[in-house]
Amino acid sequence: MTIEDYLKTKNKPTETKTKTIRKSIINRTLITTCIVLSILVICNISEKFTTYINKYVFETNYNFAKINAIYKKYMLELNPKKEKPNVPVSKNDNLNYYEKKDYLDGVELSIDENYNVTMLESGLIVYIGEKEGYGNCIVVQQSNGIDVTYGNVKTGDIKIYDYIEKGKIIGTASKKLYITFASDGEYLDYKTYIK
Numbered sequence: 001m002t003i004e005d006y007l008k009t010k011n012k013p014t015e016t017k018t019k020t021i022r023k024s025i026i027n028r029t030l031i032t033t034c035i036v037l038s039i040l041v042i043c044n045i046s047e048k049f050t051t052y053i054n055k056y057v058f059e060t061n062y063n064f065a066k067i068n069a070i071y072k073k074y075m076l077e078l079n080p081k082k083e084k085p086n087v088p089v090s091k092n093d094n095l096n097y098y099e100k101k102d103y104l105d106g107v108e109l110s111i112d113e114n115y116n117v118t119m120l121e122s123g124l125i126v127y128i129g130e131k132e133g134y135g136n137c138i139v140v141q142q143s144n145g146i147d148v149t150y151g152n153v154k155t156g157d158i159k160i161y162d163y164i165e166k167g168k169i170i171g172t173a174s175k176k177l178y179i180t181f182a183s184d185g186e187y188l189d190y191k192t193y194i195k
Helices: 003-011 015-045 047-059 064-074
Strands: 099-103 106-110 115-118 123-131 135-142 147-151 169-173 176-183
Touching: 015 047, 064 123, 064 135, 123 147, 135 169, 147 169
Parallel strands: none
Antiparallel strands: 099 106, 106 176, 115 169, 123 135, 135 147, 147 176
């Protein structure tokens, strides 16, 4: 056997590899199908199990920002290749404003031109876009369970589902900044969070 013949046979996929891959795919498909069918049969037989599934899968509101914080704390070191968003840090993580007044479901703050909007608490960006009455908004699900909407904000270098730390700059606003606080779909009094 020459070197060329050896290299041709070495680089050529063998039937054994192909059969192994096919068997693996078929096995995974069969296992998944069996699990799904078993769950469906149990749901059909047991009303208690159906109630359990409905409660914990469809009706429970999970705080993914808290889950993400736990993941970052304990698991991120295991995956060092994961890119972190390139978000600048503010020197002052407090809100600096001249005047505050009630506005729709939250507060309107009078601020400087090109004011750097910083995260009040660490959290997960869950929405970036327009909201009626608030202009361009960033909605953050904070790790403490509070959803904060920052309105009238030009977004910085952030994307949906980025986890941003407290004090990091998420965008800029000019003259007016709107903020609302909500938990479980209910708006909260901003005076608790903004002094």
